[in-house]
Structure formats: C-alpha cells, structure tokens
Amino acid sequence: MKVSREVAAANRERVLKAAARLFREHGIDGVALTDVMREARLTHGAFYGQFASKEALAAEAARHAMEASAARWARREPVDLPTFAAAYLSAEHRDRPDRGCPLPTLAVEAARRGGPVGEAIAEAVQGAATRLAARMATTPPEDRPDAALAALSTLVGAVVLSRAVGDRSLSDRILAAARAAIEEAEARRAGSLSNGA
Secondary structure, eight states, X not given: OOOOHHHHHHHHHHHHHHHHHHHHHHOSTTOOHHHHHHHHTOOGXXXXXXXXXXXXXXXHHHHHHHHHHHHHHHHSOOOOHHHHHHHHXXXXXXXXXXXXXXXXXXXXXXXXXXXXXXXXXXXXXXXXHHHHHTTOTTSOGGGHHHHHHHHHHHHHHHHHHHHHOSOHHHHHHHHHHHHHHHHHHHHHHHHHHHTTO
C-alpha cells in the first residue's frame, strides 16, 4: 500500500531518530537494521524505500543527530565556551551517549569506515567548530577557527576517553582536567585581550 508524502517523511524522521540514538549508544556495527526498524516501529521492508544502505542511513543519522544537537543549543541563552564545556564535559553527557553529541561515538567509527559516514563526520566537525568559534568572544576573530578546533578536540577527546576507561574516578578526572584546560585557555585569551596583546 502506497503511503502519502507526509507519512513517508514522518516515517523517515522516525528511522533517523531511532538510528541516531542506537548508533550513538551501540556503534554502527553494534546495531542491525532490524533493531533500527523495531525502534522506529516500522517494518524492515520500509527501510529500503527510504535508504540505499546501512552506510547511507548511518551518514544521514549522524547529520540528523548533529543538527538536533545544534538546534538544542541554539534554543538556549547564548553561553560562553567555559559554560558550554561544563555541560559538555559532564557526567550526564558521558553517561548518556544515546542522547548526547554524536562526535565522541561516531568519529571513532568514521576513522575506520571513511565513505559517507566519514564525510558526514567531517561536515559535523566543521559545523561544530564554527559554532564553538562563535562562543569565543575573548579570541581575536582571525584566531577563532584554529582555537575552536583545539577546543573541539579537547571536548570530544575527553568524552571519548572518559567513556573508555573502566575507572569512574579516572573518568571524572579526565572530564575535570579538560574543563580546567578550556577555562584556563579562555582566561589567558581574555587576559591578553584586556592587556591589548
């Protein structure tokens, strides 16, 4: 039975949301298409009317998750980089990969996979760095792109490591050290700006 465009679009959105959550929680290879379709409450056959392959779904799901994350932050009051880092480098974010930023989970997989998933993650990194640069009021505009990439690397790398270690105390220390590093870097830049350097 043929479905309307509206129903097809709603079904596609359900599949993307389900895939984005499951891939963040279990990794791309840790999730079967049947798992995604069950989560979306659709039949397995409906998948191939929407996506060419699991790789295509993974790439679109990564984009979908990054867009949703960016939209959540856009709805909040503007915050500076240290405030953003405090939320990103929190135990809550670490402990809920299914709801958090997809970069700590999917970037590691993209490095091995390449292809459409790698392209989606490269776009996500560029977009995230651009949004971080906008939070760096103490950084001269010409320095913001590289400073944002450094901050993004600290943020994502710290979450990856904090999830990877089996020791809760060490995990908490990793997050705290990364928060402190970002705060110190911002304070140094603010000091340089106020000194006219």
